[in-house]
Amino acid sequence: MRTHHPAPIRAAIASLPGSKIREVSLAGANLPDLIPLWFGEGDEPTPAFIREAAKAALDRGETFYAPNAGVPALRQAIAAYLGRLYGRDFALERITVTGSGMNAIMLAMQMLVGEGDNAVIVEPMWPNARESVRIMGAEPRACVLEPGNDGWRLDPDRLAALCDARTRVIFVNSPGNPTGWMMSTEEQRALLAFARARGIWIVADEVYARIVYDRPHAPSFLEVAGPDDPVIVVNSFSKAWSMTGWRLGWITAPASLAPVLGNLNEFNISHPTTFAQAGAVAALEQGEPYVAALCRRYGEARELTLARLGSFRRVRLTRPEAAFYAFFAVDGVRDSLAFCKELLRSAGVGLAPGIAFGPAGEGYVRLCHACSLPRLEQALDRLAGVLDG
Amino acid sequence: MRTHHPAPIRAAIASLPGSKIREVSLAGANLPDLIPLWFGEGDEPTPAFIREAAKAALDRGETFYAPNAGVPALRQAIAAYLGRLYGRDFALERITVTGSGMNAIMLAMQMLVGEGDNAVIVEPMWPNARESVRIMGAEPRACVLEPGNDGWRLDPDRLAALCDARTRVIFVNSPGNPTGWMMSTEEQRALLAFARARGIWIVADEVYARIVYDRPHAPSFLEVAGPDDPVIVVNSFSKAWSMTGWRLGWITAPASLAPVLGNLNEFNISHPTTFAQAGAVAALEQGEPYVAALCRRYGEARELTLARLGSFRRVRLTRPEAAFYAFFAVDGVRDSLAFCKELLRSAGVGLAPGIAFGPAGEGYVRLCHACSLPRLEQALDRLAGVLDG
Numbered sequence: 001m002r003t004h005h006p007a008p009i010r011a012a013i014a015s016l017p018g019s020k021i022r023e024v025s026l027a028g029a030n031l032p033d034l035i036p037l038w039f040g041e042g043d044e045p046t047p048a049f050i051r052e053a054a055k056a057a058l059d060r061g062e063t064f065y066a067p068n069a070g071v072p073a074l075r076q077a078i079a080a081y082l083g084r085l086y087g088r089d090f091a092l093e094r095i096t097v098t099g100s101g102m103n104a105i106m107l108a109m110q111m112l113v114g115e116g117d118n119a120v121i122v123e124p125m126w127p128n129a130r131e132s133v134r135i136m137g138a139e140p141r142a143c144v145l146e147p148g149n150d151g152w153r154l155d156p157d158r159l160a161a162l163c164d165a166r167t168r169v170i171f172v173n174s175p176g177n178p179t180g181w182m183m184s185t186e187e188q189r190a191l192l193a194f195a196r197a198r199g200i201w202i203v204a205d206e207v208y209a210r211i212v213y214d215r216p217h218a219p220s221f222l223e224v225a226g227p228d229d230p231v232i233v234v235n236s237f238s239k240a241w242s243m244t245g246w247r248l249g250w251i252t253a254p255a256s257l258a259p260v261l262g263n264l265n266e267f268n269i270s271h272p273t274t275f276a277q278a279g280a281v282a283a284l285e286q287g288e289p290y291v292a293a294l295c296r297r298y299g300e301a302r303e304l305t306l307a308r309l310g311s312f313r314r315v316r317l318t319r320p321e322a323a324f325y326a327f328f329a330v331d332g333v334r335d336s337l338a339f340c341k342e343l344l345r346s347a348g349v350g351l352a353p354g355i356a357f358g359p360a361g362e363g364y365v366r367l368c369h370a371c372s373l374p375r376l377e378q379a380l381d382r383l384a385g386v387l388d389g
Numbered sequence: 390m391r392t393h394h395p396a397p398i399r400a401a402i403a404s405l406p407g408s409k410i411r412e413v414s415l416a417g418a419n420l421p422d423l424i425p426l427w428f429g430e431g432d433e434p435t436p437a438f439i440r441e442a443a444k445a446a447l448d449r450g451e452t453f454y455a456p457n458a459g460v461p462a463l464r465q466a467i468a469a470y471l472g473r474l475y476g477r478d479f480a481l482e483r484i485t486v487t488g489s490g491m492n493a494i495m496l497a498m499q500m501l502v503g504e505g506d507n508a509v510i511v512e513p514m515w516p517n518a519r520e521s522v523r524i525m526g527a528e529p530r531a532c533v534l535e536p537g538n539d540g541w542r543l544d545p546d547r548l549a550a551l552c553d554a555r556t557r558v559i560f561v562n563s564p565g566n567p568t569g570w571m572m573s574t575e576e577q578r579a580l581l582a583f584a585r586a587r588g589i590w591i592v593a594d595e596v597y598a599r600i601v602y603d604r605p606h607a608p609s610f611l612e613v614a615g616p617d618d619p620v621i622v623v624n625s626f627s628k629a630w631s632m633t634g635w636r637l638g639w640i641t642a643p644a645s646l647a648p649v650l651g652n653l654n655e656f657n658i659s660h661p662t663t664f665a666q667a668g669a670v671a672a673l674e675q676g677e678p679y680v681a682a683l684c685r686r687y688g689e690a691r692e693l694t695l696a697r698l699g700s701f702r703r704v705r706l707t708r709p710e711a712a713f714y715a716f717f718a719v720d721g722v723r724d725s726l727a728f729c730k731e732l733l734r735s736a737g738v739g740l741a742p743g744i745a746f747g748p749a750g751e752g753y754v755r756l757c758h759a760c761s762l763p764r765l766e767q768a769l770d771r772l773a774g775v776l777d778g
Binding site: 007008009010012013014016017018019022039041045046051054055058059061062063064065066068099100102103106110111112113114115128131132135136137168195199200201230242243244245246247257259260262263264266267268269270271272273274275276 | 396397398399401402403405406407408411428430434435440443444447448450451452453454455457488489491492495499500501502503504517520521524525526557584588589590619631632633634635636646648649651652653655656657658659660661662663664665
């Protein structure tokens with residue numbers, strides 16, 4: 001898009017693509033009886049004990065400026081949570097609270113890439129990492145996963161071949177959105193060794209770390225990296241604690257970066273919403289039964305989704321290992337955006353078009369199964385008419 | 390600061406200065422009986438009716454993703470508020486809700502400046518605009534205000550001389566932090582004519598628009614600019630509604646930029662905290678009596694502050710026209726950071742060092758008078774020992 005002003009805006013910004021998921025959701029906004037499975041969030045509000053903690057903070061008058069790195073109680077709760085989860089100690093200085101996982105990625109890109117630099121991004125991927133690289137004037141390079149019989153696979157040689165002297169970042173999102181790809185501990189070790197040797201940062205988006213169905217958590221770079229390794233792990237309260245609207249996440253980084261990350265918070269949002277951080281403390285300290293129940297619920301939805309989709313004649317499904325999506329190719333579909341818009345009327349179901357996740361996603365669509373079983377069954381029945389016709 | 394990693398971070402980021410106000414506040418954090426007047430916020434929490442509105446939104450389960458541009462009810466409330474305040478119509482498309490005034494400035498700089506560009510900033514100024522320019526790889530240029538008998542003065546010729554073919558932005562903060570400088574309508578018209586002719590954007594930080602003592606609001610670029618002029622006005626809920634910890638602000642821009650600003654929100658924080666936006670709606674719709682009472686309260690504190698400081702022998706005070714600061718030079722002080730640290734112990738009062746606001750602020754200190762009268766009187770009594778000795 002171009003503005004009508006003689007005063008120019010940056011070309012990199014004028015050409016930023018709008019979200020194609022939002023485009024489908026706007027097209028379907030006023031359709032009666034639509035079942036929307038397009039966004040990456042559950043269908044239930046944040047649990048009451050978390051909301052009550054934020055309300056209590058409002059009652060206590062926690063409405064003032066807070067430290068750049070986050071409210072101390074929350075940083076402590078995060079360090080303790082990571083310690084319980086991964087069986088290691090995490091120094092407080094390694095933790096910076098951010099205004100969402102997205103904002104954490106933006107801070108990382110501000111810190112690491114500028115004009116002339118590049119970042120290698122494993123795709124198909126949630127599009128926002130790519131755009132944050134572009135905003136900083138740097139070049140995103142896609143390393144495409146291969147769909148196989150037992151899931152998506154990263155080719156380390158292909159990734160290495162994409163890196164050059166101006167590569168500052170390798171961005172991986174595991175468990176992955178939209179693919180459900182999950183890196184193994186061995187793959188993480190190998191990638192870390194490569195990054196160390198080449199002086200490249202790994203930015204690991206682990207916001208789906210807890211949305212897993214066969215173990216307590218996905219393999220994490222926090223388990224294989226030392227405290228001073230060039231690794232920045234991004235996390236979020238959005239998925240495991242159903243807090244998408246709270247805009248709270250965190251970064252785990254080498255302690256030496258604490259002053260830099262505090263400064264970057266200062267110059268971006270100063271700090272996340274003060275009283276919301278009290279909700280996040282409650283999520284970490286009292287939230288394990290909730291996370292377990294959520295995964296059981298999403299796990300049942302997942303079984304149903306994979307079984308039904310797998311039986312549809314037009315669907316080629318690469319089994320997701322984790323997260324709460326099914327990402328599948330549809331025979332005959334070459335324009336996933338047009339197909340998803342068509343589905344709004346032909347099936348009354350809202351899905352996300354694969355092209356939203358990079359060129360490698362074209363021909364695919366994404367279904368979010370973080371939804372009640374009856375509603376999901378209804379959606380799959382409707383989809384059967386189009387996908388199994 | 391340098392990291393201990395072979396993997397580099399950007400030089401522009403490694404060299405970002407930490408806030409010198411934060412440096413003083415950390416030095417004074419554990420001193421008993423200190424009176425802190427260093428930060429730009431009042432001493433009372435957000436009024437109850439605003440907190441209750443956010444709590445009600447939490448009870449209603451407003452914890453999901455929201456539109457990038459902001460919750461529609463809030464955008465409508467902002468457009469209506471601006472309409473009442475300035476007696477003009479503001480189209481909804483001109484309003485984008487942001488995660489603080491600071492974040493609004495960062496979005497503006499992302500949109501407008503990149504490597505090789507520059508932004509002219511009127512100083513002494515709150516340091517964050519300058520750093521957001523540096524983060525984007527561009528050059529900040531200071532246009533220094535002159536202290537005079539009847540307030541601070543901007544020299545338009547000096548400003549024009551700083552602009553060249555790579556100047557993308559002129560940044561003004563009026564009413565100004567720390568100076569209390571307030572641009573007149575005539576000065577705004579002249580600057581707008583210059584910006585139009587040169588194809589340069591004005592980014593006007595008007596977060597103190599309502600913290601005025603002799604009129605309902607400060608002169609605003611929204612009163613002199615047409616809807617398609619190259620003007621981006623930044624506002625915030627922090628100051629007039631005592632909502633510093635909420636991290637909510639907004640941008641008023643040409644409607645043609647709405648898709649771009651929505652995209653930038655998406656790739657920075659997606660959108661501000663969903664349920665907090667309900668509090669901001671209440672602030673705008675029910676907050677006028679509160680804003681009036683706040684200005685009366687701050688106005689009494691201001692009179693006391695200016696009268697007392699004006700009588701101190703070591704103080705040279707340039708009268709602020711608006712906002713809630715006194716920014717004054719202290720005879721014999723050449724290192725304002727060291728002086729403010731010393732004051733912590735010698736007077737038991739926390740002030741902000743002038744150097745925090747750019748080199749032009751050296752030798753000055755900033756006192757925030759958004760404070761109860763008894764407390765302020767006590768602080769001024771203590772300061773008298775040092776400043777009137």
